[in-house]
Every structure is written in structure tokens, then in C-alpha cells.
Amino acid sequence: MALRIYDTAQRDVVDFVPLVEGQVGIYVCGLTVQSEPHVGHIRSGVNFDVLRRWLSASGHDVTFIRNITDIDDKILTKAAEQGRPWWNLAYDMHRELTRAYAALNVAPPTYEPAATGHVPEMVELIELLIERGHAYAAPDGSGDVYFDVQSFEAYGALTHQKTADMEPAADADPRGKRDPRDFALWKGRKDSEPETASWPSPWGRGRPGWHIECSAMAGKYLGQAFDIHGGGVDLRFPHHENEQAQSKAAGHAFATYWMHNAWITTAGEKMSKSLGNSLVVPEVLKRVRPIELRFYMVAAHYRSNVEFSFEALDEAAQGFRRIEGFLERAGLPEASDELRAAFVDAMDDDLGTPAAVAVIYDAVRDGNKLLGEGETEGATGIAADVRAMLDVLGLDPLDPAWGGAAASGANDKLTNAVDALVAGLLEQRAEARAAKDFATADAIRDRIKTAGITLEDTPAGAKWSID
Template sequence: MTIRLHDSKERALRDFTPLVPGRVGIYVCGPTVQSSPHIGHLRSALAYDLLRRWLAYSGYTVTFVRNVTDIDDKILLNADGTEEEWWALAYRVELEFTAAYNAIGVLPPTYEPRATASIPEMQAIITRLIESGHAYATDDGTGDVYFDTASWADYGELTHQKLDDMEPATDSDSRGKRDVRDFALWKGHKTGEPETAAWVSPWGPGRPGWHIECSAMSTKYLGTQFDIHGGGLDLRFPHHENELAQSRAAGDGFANYWLHNGLVSVTGQKMSKSLGNSIFASELIAAARPVVLRYYLGAAHYRSTLEYHDGALAEAEAAVSRIEGFLERAQRRLADTRFAGTEVLVVPDEFRDAMDDDLAVPQAVAVIHETVRRGNAALDDEDLAETAALYGQVLAMTDVLGFNPLSPEWAAGGRHDDAEARALAALVERLVDDRQAARASRDFTTADRIRDELGQAGISIEDTPSGAHWSLDG
């Protein structure tokens, strides 16, 4: 089955055909590093991590570019300039984003350019736009340069809007604009702004507008035409609309496919700072083990709204524990048998069909859970050949989605990594040892009593050839 992706520009599913056979270039709008990352940032990064992983599993060589916007109005506003310079704030917050991405297993990008390292490329695009009549430098001495929206007949093609219906651009004040809907390409240096936040340009000292940054960084690393441009749904307008217009007006083919991930709501309300319901990455990482966070953030379809509510992480923990329980159980039972190591790490057709269909992760996850159910049944029936086959499929599927609980990357965040869990483990393992000793001395009354007491506490005991193993019922 051909991979199909929902192209936001075409508002339809399209068969994916890369520009160069076997190779894919992806550009994703990364963070503006003005403040700490929240759940929405993690969800967006994970959506494109899943896309990248699936394309790689499908045989493509992927070049993945995710930028860092490290110069912006909000960065300058949030840095007071006395205790922390704007560039220091940007770098500190960038490190927070990197740590959060790493915590949930988001693969590092092939290239991760900072906006401040691509100023010459931005100025080159602006110069081409001025020369072709699609941009103008103001004549009021401010040094501002704007894109002339009226000059580009296709402006609005990404979001299917007409220019006359659009609101004024709010990425800069209206000084020197010919039309209030024109957007900033270059912002002349203003009194009171740090001298370090200004670069020399043909139009005077200043800094780039937000939208021109991504046009420059994407084409710098992927070429003037590339396969996929992604980002959050909230970036479609004006950011991505403006990127597309200025890039095409400058003569670049730009992106062939536009993908947008859905946003996050908290108990039915859109997450926003004004409502005070933002959930920061640090809070999530403290609330659940990382593999569970990855499962939770990735299990919904990337284009859907992700609902966060009380109990969401507990539900994800239960789901991961079911997968984990089967994998551990199968691993123990297959050890020292002729089936050990015979598993084939290939995803089943139903999983592939789901992922090929616009990354239908919910359906793919359903295949995982059904395979786990069948695997546990095979274990109960002592069908070790079937167990090994299903074990390999679950490993392959969870590896592709990046939440294989047995993967070494999650070892530090295992089920027994905090003080309470370690204390529980010590107590339960002592009782398990006592039960084993009772069984060895044929004191089955004591052995059964211990098993019943553990069962009443929600702890299951499984007797295997390699010994007794316990798990929390989930």
C-alpha cells in the first residue's frame, strides 16, 4: 500500500511521492525559545517523530530539519537585559526543549539550525523579493521591509482565504506599511532594543521577521523545493501562509506536502496561557515514566485534538503495562527453549496498512493490543511457536512507534525507579521468596495464603520454569 498523507493545502489525502526516489526531506517548525516547553510542544514534536520513524521503516532515507527560532519579539520581551540577556534566555530555554524531547524519545533532527545563524540567507531572499516587486523597504527611515501581499495573486492559497477577508498583520506595527495586511520581512532596529539584537543589512540595522526565518532555513538545508513541511495547526495562518507566499514569490518551489498536527485541550478547553491551563513538559515528566508519556502523546491521531484530563496518564500507564507484561512474560517463557531468538521483527500487514493511511496510529495501536491479547492466549496454551511469532510482531510495532518498554532507553524510567516503588518491590519480593521456600518444603497452605494475600493487594504471581514473577494487576 502506498503511503498517503493529508495535505493541508489540498485539504485531501494524497499518495506520497518524494521528489527523489528513496529519499525524503522534511522541515518542521521548531520552538520559539521564549519560555519553557509545554504539552503542546511535546505533542507536535512527537507527531513528526512518528512520521520520520515510519518513513525510515518503510525504506526511505530521511533528512529531518527542525529549526530553533532564537530571535523574536517575545524573546526580547521576556529577557530583562539585566540579569539575563536575550541570547542567554534563548539558549537556556532551548536546552529545556532539547531535554524534554530527549525524555520522550524524540530522535535528534538531522539538522537543527538556529535562526540567528541564517541571517545572510534571509537577507538574500528579501533582496530577491524586492527586486521582483513583491516586497518594499519603507521610505520613513525605519529600515523596515514588508512583503507586498497585494502583489502576489496566490496569497491565501494554503488556508483558502481571500486577501480582502484577512485581518491586519500583527507581527509588527503598521509604520510605513502600504497595506495593513503586509507582513514584516525585516524589522528596523528600534530605540531601546539591545544592540546585540541587530544585524547589518542593506536597509539598515535590524533583525528578521518571524516568517522569513523558516523560508531561509528550510531551503538552506533541503533545497529550494522539498517534500514535506510540518507544524502545529495554529501555525497555518499566518506563519505558514506567509512562508509559502514569500518563498514562491522569490522563485522557490518550496514544500510539496503540508502537514499540520492538532492541538491540545485540557478538560475540554483549548490550552492557553490566558486561561492559565498550560501543562508544562516538566510537570508531565514528573507525573509519569517517559515511555508512558510517549504512548499517551502519540496514541491519538496526529491531526486530532489531544484531550488531557485527570486519569489520562493512568490510562496510558495501564495500556503500556499490558504490553510490557506480555513482552516480559514471553521473554521469560521463551528463554532456554528452542524458540528463544527465533522471533522475526516485522510488523503485521494490519499495522502497516494503518500507518500507511495518514499515520493512523490509533488503529496501529489497536493492532498492538490485539496481538498482545493473542500472545497471552498462546502463552496460556503453551503454544511457544505462536508466542515467539507474536512476541516479534509486538517488538517490531512498538519499536517503530518508539515505545517498546524493553528498549534500553527507557530503563532509567522503569516501573521501580522511585523510592515508593523500590520499597514495594522489596516487600513483595520478600513475600515471593517466602512463598517459594514454603513450596519447596511442601507447605502449600502457607504458599497459597501468601499468594492470596498478594492477590488481594492487586499483585499477581506467575510461576514459570525460571521461577516466580510478580506484577501489579492493571
């Protein structure tokens, strides 16, 4: 089965056909490095890392570009609030983002261009748009340059909107715009902004608008036509709509397919700094291991919203520990050379990771059954298959990227030992309660609690977690 993906522009699952056989170019919009990354930010990195791994496993040579926006209104505002240079804030937050990606085994991109390093390419693209009649310099002396949405008939094609139904672009003062929906390609420097946050241009000192950055960087590293453009679903409009419009108005074919990952939400709302509900990655990793957080993200389909909760995260972590426990009991064999057909079918079906994880769980169940029957050789073969499938998802616990223990400072053997000891005590407690020996049951509960372990009695049995 060939890979099929949901193309956002076509609003359908379609057959993926690369422009050049055996080669795939992917551009993913990275983050604006204004603050520490939260788990909602990192989901996009994990999801497109899985896409990249699957294409590579399928025999493609992948060029993967993921940019960094290191100059932006939000960066300037936050830096001023903190009393620090804007470039210092951007640099620090970029380092935090890199650490978060590395912690979750998101492979570095083929190249990670920063906006500030590509201003000449952006100026050149803006000049081309002016020359072709799709952009204009504001007549008010501001130094701003805008894309003329009325000049491009296909504006709105990506998100299937009519220009007349769109809200005004709120990225600049509308006084210099021909149409309130025109968006900024270049922003003239304001007296309130630091001199260092501006570059020379034919329209005076200023800085690029957000949308022009990605068009210029994608074109430089992937050419005028490339295979897949990805990012979070919140980027579809206006960012990706504007990217496509300005690139095609310049005469470039741009992206063949568009893919967007859904949100991680809290209380039904997109996780964001403005809502005050963000969960920065280092804090979450105090509760679970990095590999468990990645498993939690990968187990959900990339187009499905995930309502974040620590209960669901803990449940996913326990599920992954069961997979690791089987691999350890089976002797941690080398990964097999071929993937199971059911796993391949799941991944080829629009990166169906939930079904792919189900294949892994089924294999683990079969392997544990063989171990229980003393069929060690058969279980070892299944464990080799499991490792191969986990590797595609970036979840092989023996991958050196996890530091040899699939965690930062975690000891799997210690975890398994604690699990076994607590399970034994819980079994004794259950027997005492069944015999109505509540004094003994309470004593066991208190003994567990004294060890720093919290018990929760549920209809499915007692669950425990370390305080």
C-alpha cells in the same frame, strides 16, 4: 498499500510521492524558545518523529530538519521581564526543550538550525524579494521591510482565504505599510531593544521577521523544493501561509505537501502559556514514565485534538504496562524483521496510530492467551512482532533511548510486583464486600491507603494509584 497523507493545502488525503525516489526531505517548524516546553509543544515533536520513523521503516532515506526560533519579540520581552540577556534565556529554554524531546525518545533531527545562525541567508532572500517586486523597505525610516501581499496573486492559497477577508498583520507598526496585511520580513532596531538583538543589513541594523526565518533555513538545507512541511495546526496562518507566499514569490517551488498536527487542549482551549493552563514536561513526568507519556500522545491520531486529563493519561499508562507485562512474560525476544500487514495498512492510512495501537493490543491479547495455554513458542513469536511495531512508534521499552528501563528512575519489575500485590488485596476486599463483611473490607482499604495508595471505586471495579 502506499502511504497516504492528509495534505492541508489540498484539504484531502492524497498519495504521497517523494520528489526523488527513496529520499524524503521534511521541514518541521520548531519552537520559539521563550519558556519551558509543555506537553502541547512536545506533541508536534512526537507526531513528526513517528512520521519520520515510518518513512524510514518503509525504506526511505529521510533528511529531517527542525528549526529553533531563538530571536523574537516574545523572547526579548520575557528576557527583559526576567532581567537577563535575551540570548541567555533562549539558550536555557533550548536546553529544556532538548531535554524534553530526549525524555520522550524524539530522535534528534538531521540538523536543527537556529534563526540567529542564518541571518545572511535571510537578508539574501529579502533582497531577492525586493528585486522581484514582492517586498519593499518602509519609507518612514524605521528600517522595516515588508512583503507586499497585493503583489502576489496566490497569497492565501494555503489556507484558502481571500486577501480581502484577512485581518491586518499585527507584527509591526502599520505606519510604514502599503497594506495593513503586509507582513514584516525585516524589523529595524528600536532604541528600546538591546544592541545584541540586531544585525547589519542593507536597511540598517535590525533582525528578521518570524516568517522569513523558516523559508531561508528550509531552502538552505533542503533546497528550493522539498517533500513535506509540517508543524502545529495553529501555524497554518499566518506563519505557513506567509512562508509559502514569500518562498514562491522568490521563485522557489517550496513544499509539495503540508501536514499539521492538532492541539492538546485543556477545557477545550489550546494549551498555551497565555491561558495559564500549560503543563511543563518535567512536572508531568513526576506522575508517569516518559514512555507512558509518549504512548498517550501516539495512541491519538495526529490530526485529532486531545483533551488532556491526568485520568486519561493514567489510563494510557496502565494500558502500556499491560503491553510491557506481556513482553516480559514472553521473555523479551528480539524484534521480528517484518511488520504485521494490519499494522502497515494502519500506518499507511495517514499515520493511523489508533488503528496501529489496536493491532498491538490484539497481538498482546493473543499472546497472553497462548501463554495461558502453555504455548510459549507461539507467544514469543507474537512478542517479537509487538516489539517491531512498538519500535516504529518509538515505544520499544528495550530501546536504549529509554535508559534500559523505559523510564527515568522507574523499575518495571517493582511496578509489576506492586500491581500484583494490590490486585490480590483488591480481590480479598471484593470478596469481603460480597460477603457483606464490611469491617474486613474497610480494614483492607485502610491498609492499602496507609501504604500511600489511593483507591477509587468505579462501576468497572476498583482503580488504584500511588499518591
